[in-house]
Amino acid sequence: MDSAELSLLNGLKAGDETAFEQLFHRYYPALCVYAKRLLGEEGQAKEVVQESFVRLYERRQDVTPVTSLKSYLYRTVHNACLNHLKQVKLHQGHHLLLQRQVPSAEEGDALELLELQEQIWQVVQRLPEQCRKIFQMSRFEQVKNPQIAQQLGLSVRTVETQISKALKILRRELADYLPLLLMAAGTLP
């Protein structure tokens, strides 16, 4: 557990509302995406994660994370999602049994990659306006470069330059994470 997390945990136990808020800001987005990918549905995913935070606060005195608060939260959300899927399964009856391969909360690599995606999202939000718009169209909406150029009344060359600029900024901002990420993603031949 890093020192920032430890002081947040102590603050939480002391009933410090800002500590709780900081924890929420730090872990809520990635937990939501995690839950969404387990449940396949966003509204329910948010509900599960919010409920997990409510319980964290209510039981804050009893929280004794074995390794870190982060893995404690992921495990809580993970189990809540499984419970939810089980309930759905019962509801739909005998024949509609769900076969779901769920990654364990211990899958560190998957979580690190999830956090990296969050970092990417944050860096993209800070890009200059036009650069951000073009990059989001390309990556989030999967629009091909010539179509982006056409829709925005720009040359393809400009679109390519802006995307290149965005990728370079991402590479610079995430420089600390990239070596780790390449290890997580496996070595190339």
Add this chain to the structure above:
Amino acid sequence: MDPSFQPTIDEQLLIRFLDGEASAQERQQIRDWAQADCQHQQYLEQMTWLWHSSAQAKDFASIDVPRDFKKVKARLAIGRQEAISQPLPSKTHWWKPLAKIAAAVVLLLGIGLGFKTPLRQLLFHRDNITEATTHPVTVTLSDGTRVHLNTNARLTYPESFPGHERTVTLTGEAFFEVAKNQEKPFVIASGAVLTRVLGTSFLVNAAREDSVLVSVVTGKVALFAPGKRTGQLTMTPGERGTYLRGALTKAPYRDVNLLAWKTGQLIFHNAPLREVANDLSHYFHQPFRLQTKELESCALSSTFNRPSLEEVLAELPLVLPVQIVRKSQVIMITGEGCQ
């Protein structure tokens, strides 16, 4: 790894490459550049990773942290002493049925691999290879054609189809939904047989070296064996063409559960137990056998949705006068029959 390293490559070219718009010559140019220097290669790896991962970062777009924190706070009523000392009743409706259960789980597992495979393909192979080793996999080709590979199937396909034909190679079983393109026929090479279509959907089973089965669901499909004097066989929906030891034949098929491995649905409507055993063998990749001929008099009516083996084995003795005996891999159905 040096983050300050600046590449000597044409940036627009690199973006076209990542966007899949580069010509064959340009792709080669990138490959040559990457192989010339390990820093180049690292740079390309990083850019490719960022390119793919940023698409997945989209999921964070719809999360409003301050708004949702207010919701949690309201539920907790932080500051109200009595609310904190007494846990509030849960407001989540766990019993509410999920409207949609997507298979997004696989996505998370796939993140780690997602990087390795495309880059490998982009850089080091002219052809992509996708293999469904443990469970069915769907591949979308550059022309929009979707190929659903059953377990143990393997598809080899180019990154794009610049030529006058779209050719892929298959071993094992796959369901094809071919994107329409009258100018460029889609050709599947499997064993000695070529299957040729313009835009349609059909199942190819090339699990064995010496035989190929093609079952047509929509459209028209032509089957021929080049170099063998078999001529060409044209099939329409509901027909299955078979190539077996040098001969081409066709016949109607009526397997309801032909695509069960893809849809997850096994439907039996008064189905003879022999057929049930065949379909289950196919679905679970494990042989189901009837111990006696008497059992052929039994018929099953039931529907399964993505069943596990255990569920099916538990259900059969409940609805039919049979027992299950498992001998290593083989699942033996025993009993007196249903006369």
